[in-house]
Amino acid sequence: MVDIVPRMSALSPGDVFAGYTIERLLGSGGMGEVYVARHPRLPRSDALKVLAAQLADDDGFRRRFEREADVVAGLSNPHVVKVHDRGETDGRLWIALEYVDGEDLATTLRRGPLPASETARIVGEIAQALDDAAAAGLVHRDVKPANVLLDRRGRALLADFGIAHLAGDASQLTGTGMTLGTVLYASPEQLLGHAVDARSDQYSLACTAFEMLTGRPPFGGATPTQIVMAHVQTPPPSAAAARPGLSPEVDAVLHRALAKDPAHRFDDGRAFGAALTRSLAPAPSAAQPPVPPPPAQSSPAQPPTQAYAPTVVAPAAAPKARSRTGLIVGAIVAVLVVAAASIWLFSHGSSTDGDTGPSQEANDLKRVPVTGLLASLADKPTAPTWSWPDKPGFSLPDVLGGTDSTVLMVDGPGSDSRLALVDAASGRTTRTIALPAGIASPSDCAISANQKAAMCAVSRSPGNSSRPMLVDLVAGTARILDFETEFDASITTSGDVFVATAKEGVVVYDATGARRWAVPAAGVETLDVSTQGSSPVVGVVVGNEATLRRVTDGQIVYRRDTTLGSAGFIWLGSLTGFVVQEGGTATEPDAAIFDATGRRTGEATGWTVSRQNSSAMVSSLPVLTRGGEVAAFNPATGNMLWSVSRPEWYQFEVKAGFGTKVEVTLRPNAGATALQHGWFDCYDGTFGIFDEPNFTSVLGTDGERIAVETRYDPELLKVYETDGSVRWTTGPSSSDDVNDLVAAGPAIMLDGRRLT
Missing domain, CATH: 1.10.510.10 (Transferase(Phosphotransferase) domain 1)
Structure with missing residues (x-):
């Protein structure tokens, strides 16, 4: 039975008000409180603003409160918080607003x-x-x-x-x-x-x-x-x-x-x-007319009668003689400049005249990582932090992923397997989740940015059809969704949206499991879908028409005819935009740069877009290559932020993003079959090389060091400093039964053991 909230009481999680289920208090002020509340019919949470009970009878406040809903509801602007509904319940006025997940x-x-x-x-x-x-x-x-x-x-x-x-x-x-x-x-x-x-x-x-x-x-x-x-x-x-x-x-x-x-x-x-x-703007392409300053001000109580007359900005006064303090400051600045240059040379190896940047625009950008930070990698572990399972009845687990505080595990293959939510700090099982009947162990899981939901590919039984499964990490439930595929679908996320792709097409779901949009393969002669983790767009090629569709709503933001099908459609996503290979003629640039809305912001003539592996994580910024050169670009402006040139290397290729860095492969010459692996920082161009012939993949970074998985068991986990030196290595003992070494949230897991 649902409790009815008294008129003067505060609302608590679980209370139902105006049909909305209160989840938590978001904030409070003189007007009342704002709660995160689950919509009574739609699969979403809204921000529910409730007028303070003691003010409900104040006509002035009531008019102001209703005015907000009526007028703002009529606005249609992507930068205004939307009003979904309003009403009065139990003597209290309320407005249901768009819930913005952020700060x-x-x-x-x-x-x-x-x-x-x-x-x-x-x-x-x-x-x-x-x-x-x-x-x-x-x-x-x-x-x-x-x-x-x-x-x-x-x-x-x-x-x-x-x-x-x-x-x-x-x-x-x-x-x-x-x-x-x-x-x-x-x-x-x-x-x-x-x-x-x-x-x-x-x-x-x-x-x-x-x-x-x-x-x-x-x-x-x-x-x-x-x-x-x-x-x-x-x-x-x-x-x-x-x-x-x-x-x-x-x-x-x-x-x-x-x-x-x-x-x-x-x-x-x-x-x-x-x-x-x-x-x-750091480097305007053409001189802009100066903005005229306001004239001498008078009090607003007696505004001047003359209209504002534009004037030009006066030049700066001639510099005065430098004081001793100024000389000292100048000397300190000079030392810092030399130190910064030394750091740049140290990180890049020998300097070449081809290196540029990072530009002031690059320095001004806020660093946004594509993956969370690992726990500190400074010290080599002498023993696992904890081992799981922590209670009888679970077999050797598979690690499916993790959030900042939880590791998602499954206790091995078979239709009787169960999911477990494990506290990342202690290894204690906080909740087990029974899988729907007839479902085998899940694989290829992805977790939403708000860390409230996961989506995994599951099979009903060996050899039968597969479907995506949504796991509610808050409620502790799992359910099968409506996209049936012959083989396991590939699952990626972009923010709080899940993208499931297979030969049967692409379906995009929100974090509640509701369908956003889909492109089915039925009735289509050829369909090829390409996705990248955290990319704002999805690539869809139907016949000879290649498109990039916005993940959030499926709107086509880029369209291109190609007679080469999907092989001729190469694109690369980033957190805030994407780049597309468009050819190399005199009239057509080699790479076109776009922001996330599909607005073309620039061209990169002669630069190459790397073809990423399906579902690879994008980088914070687009990174392009040109033989032995690498450069990063700002999708918002199309400007190059930095470039690094190494003539001794024949070719770089971009692989996947981690933290604010991007993994690359390096080919020393045209005939070389052995590749080296390294990384570049997307924001400043610093880089390092992994001196590791058995390199498998980058697991992540703690912000200072980088964890790498190798194929050599005694050094299965190898941690590098940013200068390329090895900090420490570790591997399983000869008696260990090893399945997977994976990163799950802040933890590096070796099967059911947390190593870092």
Whole structure:
């Protein structure tokens, strides 16, 4: 029997409210609480916002709460948190919002300022959302880092229109606006109680941008009154002074958006975002016109009558004589530059004139790994941390994968096998999961990015058909899905989406097992599907038509006719985009670079796209080769970030990503059959070579060292330093029964034994 929640009680996990099952509290504030709650009919979780019980009878708060749902529900923008439903239950108003799996910008900024390119992207996306809201007559009034959400791919979404109101509404809500708002980011006109429009939100977004670049808001003070006076009277500070390396153009853009008088700001958010993007670009292809600064400011209480007249940015004053402090700082900088150059040469071996970078754009990028970090590899284990099974009744296990805290195991082959969720720290079995009737042991498992679900390929019995099986790691259940194949399907993930491919076609599921989209082979003359782990796209070749389809919704983002079928269609994914081999004529580039939306951002003439093994993990950034050269590119801009040239090597080939690195093979000459293996860092071009003739695969990295599996049992596990030296090796004893050495979350597992 379901408990009915009393009117004034708090909601707890398991409670049912308005049909939604409460999973956990996400946050709370003056307006009420926000919960993660399971939808009553659809296979998803929503963010359920419930008005505080003591405020339910307040007409002012009720109007504001309903206004948020009605107006935001009418917006259609990928950077605004969607409103799914609203209502009133047991005297409490509620709104069901899109649940964004990630973190807010305020949390991100607690780790420090953001790269310039990431700042430009986030500001552009939120500016777009604010412009669309303004077109609907909506002013947000509370733009700040805490109300900007970043999903797992970095997409920015604007949240919490909780104190927003329709432009022109007679009730300005000034009586409660500052209680609910944040003074650090509020515009002068809002603080003074004047009428506000979309330019007020632009000012708040500029305050947020300033903090993204420098690590602090532009205006501060010991008391709220001092902060308010700074917003109203103090000229904006210099971001370039707080963050050396920024151009004066960045200050010009921010100062215009932070003008005290709204009339002196940009016409709209998109214009502000575009100007900031240009000013932060590391190497613009053509000179951009300078952004005119605002004129001398007067109080918003008495706005100037003259229209804003553009002017050019004045050149910097002549430098003064250098002080002794300046000389000391210069000497320190020189030492650091020499040290950085030494590190570069040490990591790369002998320097060649062909090496370039890493560029400033590369240095500004936020490092995003494609796989999680292993536990520390600094010390060689003297004995397994733990061995499993930890109780009778389980046979020699297979390790299927792992999360940050759990190892997923199965107790050997056969229709009586069971899944076990094992605590990664202690080896204790936390839950066993019975497989559906008639199912043999699963294989080829993948785990969603939110670590709540896994998908495995399973067979009903030897020689019979196979299907994907969804494992709910939270509820501890397993069920068979509806894609029947002759052989085990290949399973990969991209975020929280699963991709199952076989000769029968491709089916994409979300983390609940619901179908997103599919391309069946039935009725198709030839069908070839290629997938890569964590890639934003899937390759589908039907006859002579090659396409790349977005994993999340199946939309075709790239299409190409080819008479060579799948053999002539070579593409390579990365976390935020992809590259395609398109030929090598004078009029057609050798490699085309795209962002994840399918927008063509650049070409790499003469560079080669490596054909990856099916289901191999993508790298953080696209890495291309050209004979003995390797280079990384930014999918967002198409720019080369760094390149390394080694004439003594005949050919490099990209294999798979791990951490922020990518595994490569090296061929010393055209006739060589023995390959060497190595790695490159996607962000700075540092690299190393594995001096290992029995190399099998890279297991992962702890961020400093790299674990490798070999074919030589006494040195089955080999750990390398980034300079190429061997840290330690280990292998099984002669009495050990060895099945597999695999990485599962932070652990390296040898069958049922955790080694690291």
